[in-house]
Amino acid sequence: MQTLGQFIVERRKELGLAGREVVAEVRNSDGKPISIPFLVDLEHDRRKPSDEVLEQLAKVLKVDSDVLYFLAGRFPADLSATTVNSAEELAAGWKAFRREVKRRKKP
Numbered sequence: 001m002q003t004l005g006q007f008i009v010e011r012r013k014e015l016g017l018a019g020r021e022v023v024a025e026v027r028n029s030d031g032k033p034i035s036i037p038f039l040v041d042l043e044h045d046r047r048k049p050s051d052e053v054l055e056q057l058a059k060v061l062k063v064d065s066d067v068l069y070f071l072a073g074r075f076p077a078d079l080s081a082t083t084v085n086s087a088e089e090l091a092a093g094w095k096a097f098r099r100e101v102k103r104r105k106k107p
Contacts, residue, residue, distance in 0.1 A: 004071040005045040011061045026056040051077060 002010070012022060019039050026034045029052055041047040049057065054072060058065035069076045084090045 002071065003045050004068065005043045007067070007071050008039075008057065008061065009043045011063060015062065017060070022057075022060055025060045026053055028053065048072065 012019070019036055023034050023036055023039050026039075028034055029050065034053065038047065042049055049072070051074075054068045055065050058068050061068075066076060084093075
């Protein structure tokens with residue numbers, strides 16, 4: 001399994017995007033674009049992006065933001081602990097995830 005940083009690098013290259021093109025489209029909470037050194041740190045897994053930056057990266061990289069949250073080892077805000085009402089609901093979600101992964105692995 002790839003790390004978040006490895007995925008960002010690979011996807012950026014697949015799309016033919018230079019680092020400068022990515023940072024021009026992704027803004028920090030202060031409204032300023034992220035820096036090249038910040039992107040390099042993300043790509044080398046030395047920093048963790050905020051939810052806001054993850055969401056924008058997903059748009060620039062043309063992937064579902066859930067992929068980036070998964071690779072970052074985090075849950076999206078709409079799936080926080082307060083949105084899961086019971087242990088059964090949580091278990092059902094993970095079982096559905098496992099079924100889908102197994103289904104896709106079958107030849």
